[in-house]
Amino acid sequence: MKAYDEKHIKNIVLLGAAKSGKTTLCETMLFEAGITHKRGTVEEKNTLSDYHEVEHERGNSVYATCLHTEWRDYKINIIDTPGLEDFIGEVIAAIRVCDTALLLLHAQYGVEVGTELIWDYVDTYKKPTMLAVNHLDAEQANFNKAVEDARRILGSAVTVMQYPVNQGIGFNGIIDLLKMTYYKFPEAGGKPEKLPIPESEKERAEQLHNELVEKAAENDEQLMELYFEKGNLDEDELRKGLKIGMLKHDVFPVFCLSAVNNMGSGRLMGFIDNVAPSAIEMPPERTEDGREVPCDPAGPACLFVFKTLLETHIGRLSFFKVLSGEVRQGAELINEKGNTTERLGQLFIADGRNRNPIDRLRSGDIGCTLKLKNTFTNHTLCDKNFKGQIAPIKYPPPKxxxxxxxxxxxxxxxxxxxxxxxxxxxxxxxxxxxxxxxxxxxxxxxxxxxxxxxxxxxxxxxxxxxxxTAKIPYRETIQKPAMSSYRHKKQSGGAGQFGEVFMKIEPYFEGMPPFKEFTVRDTEEIALDWGGKLVFNNCIVGGAIDSRFLPSILKGVMERMQEGPLTGSYVRDVRVSVYDGKMHPVDSNDISFKIAGMMAFREAFHQAAPQLLEPVFDLEATAPDVMMGDIMSELQSRRSVITGMDSLNGYQVIKARTPQVELDKLIAALRNVTQGKAKIKAVFAEYAPVPPELQRKLSEDYKKTEESV
CATH class of the missing domain: 3.30.70.870 (Elongation Factor G (Translational Gtpase), domain 3)
Structure with missing residues (x-):
């Protein structure tokens, strides 16, 4: 297979909502370029990208799949991504390593739920972006509405490059505003006939062409001067201006497609070749410590692993992007994170399940290799002249x-x-x-x-x-002081066990005054692994309990706190003061005082108005105005407390505090009532008291469980 230089490699990620036609477009692009001789279909389960069994069963993409095509001396690496939020990790990794995002819109539905969610990540990485309105052959196709929807979400950078003729069932033509040409397709699709723009379309085409020229010119002072001087820009000047605008994230060109009928893909690939930025034109990647890694073919070899896949009968596949230098088959590269040297025994260009062997890959290219032992996603492999790790892909928290x-x-x-x-x-x-x-x-x-x-x-x-159902990590604490004592006495021949402990427990809070009821000899403040604190005061005077037994009493208290008396949950935020006790000169030992301390704490805890605490999350739901009533209803029905409302880019943002026990069901309910249009974030906030009736039920359930053991 031919090895391309960094200027002739374009890396494209296909994005869009489920059923927007990404997989079909991949098939069409590869077929149009002659890479394949037959187009597969999702329905027949024979596409190159959706080749996993689970994707065949579900009928949509689950994995991001690498493919490639070659068009007029350019290599186009394509990553086809899932359109569902549940598989957003696959999407984010693909966005990270590609140089241009191609966002597909369904001509009948415009900007759908998945499109909006995906756009947030494209915008975060500031990737040059192209849009393609697909399914223009759909019965209710509406190109103008799709563009309006896109401008509402993406802003004025959305720039029409083409518009359809005869959209709908009879779709067969595209007016190209860059070349000012009418492309008329045969009924079966494929290579179009190039014709002059029809008289009926000339006025609209001229208007949109002028808008395109102005958009291209405003991105470069030299082009702006040429535009003022000539009143127009030629095709090469337009391409230059559009590329500059794409790199600035100020121009998002819009194309027309019917991927299923092979209409528009050739012109789209031509634009990718001529205008979409290559890796060498993009801002350099950075290491974790902030150093730039230019896409330099003469630089030290450096590649970044963005995806790991386990294939049956093959083993582990590692997909990577060459960020610098050149990687050859058999190369030995260093992985600092894995503290090992890896040998790239084989190099491949992937086309779905097919792997095409290649002897070398240059900077800017995407490939894969087999059976790396200690290298995984987000790892960097480099030669000895490069030190450092590339900044990792950041994934969203689970929901x-x-x-x-x-x-x-x-x-x-x-x-x-x-x-x-x-x-x-x-x-x-x-x-x-x-x-x-x-x-x-x-x-x-x-x-x-x-x-x-x-x-x-x-x-x-x-x-x-x-x-x-995942259990809830409740916590237990107390609301008032309580005192107790416990005598542990056991005699069974020979040495017995004896220990008696008097203690007082109190609710602990930061800044509380020192304990003054008894003389405090020393204090131990323990930050608990599960949150909160235990403060342990030694108030023993006169040798009632030998100081060597105090650690055993503390150990008994700590063990009881790991299985609280109320529901078996961890106990937090308690101050324990041991002020008296008794010991036996022969029978007292560590185990005796450990048991006495544990039982004294248990009895005091039940007298101290025990309170069960539950984890509460700060929840933020963003959705269109018309859905606010349904969202508010769901929140209020699940013990959520509304903490604020705001507006953002035409959407409403509701903030609330929701108990974790309600959270999973609530997120599912919000997705349901908003048809998946709500963006939901949930972050742990605090532990808060459980309502009395729920505490009573949970405590009774725990007692029944204990009795049955």
Whole structure:
């Protein structure tokens, strides 16, 4: 396969809502360029990109898939991405390594939910952006409305490059405003006939052409002077101005497509060749410490791994972008993060499941390799003349969670290994082994994300699992002081056990006055691993308890705090003062005072108005105005407290505080009532008191569980 230089490599990420036609466009682009001889279809399950079994079963993309095409001496690397928010990690990684985003809009639906969510990440990375209005052959296609929708979300940078003729069922033509040519397609699509613009379209075409010229000119002073001097710009000058505008994130050219009928893809690829920036024209990548990494073919070899995929019968595939220098087959590169040297035994250009061997890849190109031992997503491989790690891809926090367990206990150990493999492929799926809750908890981007994970476990790894409701990490504390004593006495022949402890417990808060009821000999302040504090006062005078037994009393208190008396949850924010006790010259020992301390704390806790606390999250829901009533209703029905409202770019933002026990159901409900249009963020805020009736129920349930053991 031909090796292209950095100026003739274009990296494009295909973005858009589900069913916007990304996978079909990939098939059309590869077919049009002669890379393939037959176009696959999603319905027939024979496309190059959606080749995984789960994608065939669901009928949409789950993974980001690398492909390539060659068009007029340019190589175009394409990454086809999922259109659903649940798989946003695949989308973000692809945006990060590509140099131009191609955003597909459905001509019938305009800017859909997935499009808006994806755009946030394109805007964050400031990637040059192109738009294509697809499905112009749909019965209710409306190009103008799609463009208006895009301008509402993306702003005035949206710039019409083409517009359709006969949109709808009879769609067969495009007016190109750059070349001022009418492209008329045969009924079966393919190569169009180039014709003069029809008289009926000349006025509109001239108006839009002038707008295009002005948009191109305003991005460069020299072009602006030429425009004032000539009153127009030629085609090359227009291309120059448009490229500058795209690099500044000030121009988003709009194209016309019917991907399924192969109309418009050739002109789109021509624009990608001639105008879309290559990696060498983009701002350089940066290392974690802020150093720039120019796309220099003569520089030290450096590549960034943006995706890891485990393929049956093949092993681990690592997809990377060459950021600097040149990478050859057999090269040995250093991974500082993995503290190892990796050998690139084979290099490939990927086209879905097909891998095309190549002996070298130059800076700016995208490829993959097999069986790297200690290199994973977000790792950097480089030669000895390059030191440092490329700044990692940042993934969004998870939104939903579920507990998982195997149906067969014999699979318990294997489950951990398998989940680690899946997390290696999909960093947005987080695995938590929660000792407190005694559950393995999966954190994902949505219910569909978790369902696909379950499908993989059962169909790829042949492991039967159940999803359970994830428990809530409650906390226990007290609301008033209480005093207690406990005598532990055990005699069973020979040396016995004896220890008696008197203690007072109080609610602890930052800045509370020192304990003055008894003389405090010393104080130990412990920041608890699960949050909050324990303050332990030694108030023993006169040798009632030997000082060597105080650590055992503290140990007993700490053990009881790890399984609170109310619901078995962790206890926090308590001050314990041990002020008296008794010991026996023979029978007193560490275990005696540990038990006495534990039981004295337990009895005092029940007298101190115990309070159960629940985790509460700050939730932010952004959605169109018309959906505010439904959102408010859902929030209020799930114990949420509205904390504020605001407006942002034509949307309403509702802020609320929601208990975690309601959160997973609430997020699902908000997605449902807004047809997925709500953007939802949830961040842990604090622990707050549980309502009395819920505390009573949880405490009773815990008692029943304890009694049944």
């Amino acid at each position: 939903v969670r579920v507990a998982i367990e195997t149906k067969s206990k014999s699979d318990d150990e294997k489950l951990g290994e398998v989940l680690s493999e899946i997390h290696m492929e999909d960093p947005t799926l987080e695995i938590e082994y929660n000792r407190e809750l005694k559950q393995i908890i999966l954190h994902g981007q949505g219910d569909l994300h978790l369902l696909v994970t379950k499908w993989r476990l059962e169909n790829i790894y042949k492991m039967e699992v159940d999803y359970l």
